[in-house]
Amino acid sequence: MRVLPFAPANPAPAPAQRRVMIIANPAAGSLKQRRLNRTLLGLEKLGCTVGLRETAKPGDATLMAREAALAGNVDVVVAAGGDGTINEVANGLAGSGVALGVIPLGTANVLAIEAGIPRDPGKAAQVIATGVLRKLYLGEVRASAETPLAGPRRFVMMAGAGFDAHVVDTVDLALKRKTGKLAYVWCTVQRAFSYDFPLCAVDIDTPDGRTIHADVATAVVCNGKYYGGPFIAAPLADISHPTFQVILLKSPGLRHVARYALALAMGRLPRLPDVEIIEATRVRIALQGAQPLQADGDTVAHMPVDIVMAAEPVSLIVPAPAA
Numbered sequence: 294m295r296v297l298p299f300a301p302a303n304p305a306p307a308p309a310q311r312r313v314m315i316i317a318n319p320a321a322g323s324l325k326q327r328r329l330n331r332t333l334l335g336l337e338k339l340g341c342t343v344g345l346r347e348t349a350k351p352g353d354a355t356l357m358a359r360e361a362a363l364a365g366n367v368d369v370v371v372a373a374g375g376d377g378t379i380n381e382v383a384n385g386l387a388g389s390g391v392a393l394g395v396i397p398l399g400t401a402n403v404l405a406i407e408a409g410i411p412r413d414p415g416k417a418a419q420v421i422a423t424g425v426l427r428k429l430y431l432g433e434v435r436a437s438a439e440t441p442l443a444g445p446r447r448f449v450m451m452a453g454a455g456f457d458a459h460v461v462d463t464v465d466l467a468l469k470r471k472t473g474k475l476a477y478v479w480c481t482v483q484r485a486f487s488y489d490f491p492l493c494a495v496d497i498d499t500p501d502g503r504t505i506h507a508d509v510a511t512a513v514v515c516n517g518k519y520y521g522g523p524f525i526a527a528p529l530a531d532i533s534h535p536t537f538q539v540i541l542l543k544s545p546g547l548r549h550v551a552r553y554a555l556a557l558a559m560g561r562l563p564r565l566p567d568v569e570i571i572e573a574t575r576v577r578i579a580l581q582g583a584q585p586l587q588a589d590g591d592t593v594a595h596m597p598v599d600i601v602m603a604a605e606p607v608s609l610i611v612p613a614p615a616a
């Protein structure tokens with residue numbers, strides 16, 4: 294298996310000839326066959342050998358990525374879809390040394406925005422064929438006695454508890470397919486009227502060895518800066534740094550949901566007086582009842598949860614720096 298070197302050790306590896314396996318999610322928000330085909334042709338023109346597999350159901354992308362990595366005949370496994378597809382592929386590749394590529398064909402495409410991966414099919418192909426590697430540290434949701442998981446479930450961009458997770462858990466998927474991000478806006482407004490805002494009990498281990506406790510309406514454990522699209526929520530987060538930035542939205546209730554949403558859209562969320570952002574190495578969250586935890590836009594576990602950094606980063610292919 295040829296393992297591509299990390300940047301900056303080799304910031305401009307020789308282009309092309311990469312052996313690429315694309316895993317495409319036909320249910321992802323903006324997956325259009327034409328755009329996928331253009332990317333595929335672009336890769337072949339650039340000298341890559343390309344295989345394509347389509348998922349039939351949630352979970353397939355993880356199994357397909359693991360299979361491709363174990364077979365030992367690919368350099369890059371590409372997630373063609375949104376953040377949920379990337380999450381699944383990253384889970385399958387973790388610890389394998391095979392690089393992760395992205396063709397952004399989802400609804401929000403938060404990781405692509407974070408890493409500067411273009412949406413244009415030709416440019417996305419160029420990145421996969423000639424890009425450099427960047428360390429992508431993953432968060433890991435650990436099983437608890439109450440909520441056993443099949444195995445460690447990793448996440449790429451963020452994990453959220455409280456109102457945030459309630460919205461993701463209850464969003465109307467048919468509406469999401471039709472209207473994209475608007476489905477989340479609609480669901481947020483609707484749920485804010487009926488949700489009773491139980492507080493999340495959050496224990497945060499900081500890099501300097503302290504444990505901070507907070508009871509908050511919503512907690513979002515961020516691995517990257519962006520949230521929900523091109524909105525910066527945690528300015529100090531860095532996918533290549535093995536700590537989290539935990540956003541604590543302290544005030545419960547409809548009025549505060551509206552305030553937080555507006556502040557997020559205006560890039561002012563971190564400046565609100567009832568918002569705190571804390572750097573963390575580990576986060577434990579408990580909430581009354583079996584409330585959900587969302588990670589990268591899908592419900593992945595139920596409370597209580599224990600969140601740590603996964604031991605090994607994945608190698609993400611990102612655009613080569615301009616010469």
Ligand SMILES: Nc1ncnc2c1ncn2[C@@H]1O[C@H](COP(=O)(O)OP(=O)(O)OP(=O)(O)O)[C@@H](O)[C@H]1O
Nearest residue numbers: 322348349350351374375376377378399400401402
């Ligand atoms: N063939 C399939 N049929 C139905 N769902 C699938 C299939 N393959 C994967 N999935 C699920 O589709 C969900 C949504 O995919 P994904 O997140 O990639 O797209 P998105 O939600 O439109 O994009 P984003 O997360 O960027 O907003 C994921 O949870 C994934 O598990």
